Amino acid sequence: MDKYQCHFSETNTAVSSLGSRTPKFEKIWSIIGNYSSIDFQNAVCLEVGCSAGIIVNLLSKHFRTAIVINIDHNAILSAHKIMNVEACLLAGDALSLPLKDKSLDVIICNHVYEHVTNSHLMMSEIYRVLKDEGFCFFSAGNKFSIIEGHYHIPFLSWLPKSIADLYLRITGKGQEYYEKHLSYYGLRKLLSNFEIEDYTIRIIKNSRLPI
Template sequence: MAEMTSPERLPHAALELSSRRLKALKIERLLNLAALPQPIRLLEIGCGAGGIAHYFATHPELTCHVTAVDMHDNRQVREGYDYHQVHGVELPFNDQQFDVVITNHVIEHVGDAQAQIRHLTEIRRVLKVSGVGYVAVPNRWMLTEPHYQLKFLSWLPRGWRSSYLRWMGKGEFYDCEPLEMGELEGMLAMAGLAYRNLCVEGWKTTFDIERAGQISTRVLTASPNGLLHPLRPLIPTLIYRVERTTS
């Protein structure tokens, strides 16, 4: 019997460069990169258009030696950083090579749960003992799925999602695996990564960068983090600061 193969997963790269600059600024603030010793050896996994890699490589105040990898070369900007094309979750780098590792909306594209854990394990492997990582993924419980712009798509059981996609005329195969908060935290622990949940801080930072001066931003910023923590499982993007565990 012929071997069955899964449909190819699309890159879903965000190619609008101005949005990538805002995303990079958000990452810079949440990781407090200005406090790290320089130069910073930084790896971006899944660089897409190259906007985030270029932002850090050409930063006017931070000295970053930037490396970027992706399975598909969709770069719109190529200057200032090294690029490697990869063919899976394995990274072509030595152990403990980077001070900072960024994986921004990548883990939902790498495959099933086993591939996702392997992706996180590779982050741990290449991260220095003193290093810090940034992991962001769409929350399964977001109202509108961002890749196909369908409401409730990721709420459905996995076996129903592709059927819904076809029914809505959006494609044949749902090729993403968004995670819920407890699921992702379990994977981080299995991969040997200590983590800090930054969902609330990320939510506030996004509003501060993208909606500065608006009433909604002022209200959100003034709200104590502790008051907002119960909302973390529902915030559209799950964001974590990660480090290697000591064991």
């Protein structure tokens, strides 16, 4: 377990911002809502890595049961404070989900993979607990994005870790680069167990929705 995972919400204030999280919820729901085969009012939804709980608080109004899991205990405490509907908030590891096989209808994994120590194990766990007719909303940053999404400096995720660490220090953005991004083809391989429907181009064309 990387130490920074356990305190991620303390060092990334955007995850606690309603102004930042609400547009992301709108993006997620605009995509999820296309799956009319799911009876959402009777469905069970899991959000992996709930940050401060803003997105799941908005999502949970649409589901019978909402579950969140986060390794960051402070984020779970923050989520408890803002929840205005009942949800099951679990402090735990996405690499070992404390849930039964094929028990979930919908899983949200929103920009989480790069923060875990083993993204392939996380996706294997998501596949295990997802029902055969269920689906996972998965959004991810690309290693070869020009501007890195967390520190907003160019080419950071392209670099070997030792050079990326030095780059962060020189720019005054941090001390160590923990994130582990994959290329587009690496992401396709990560999701190889799933049937993939790629919404990237549609979201880019709809400038109202955040990427």
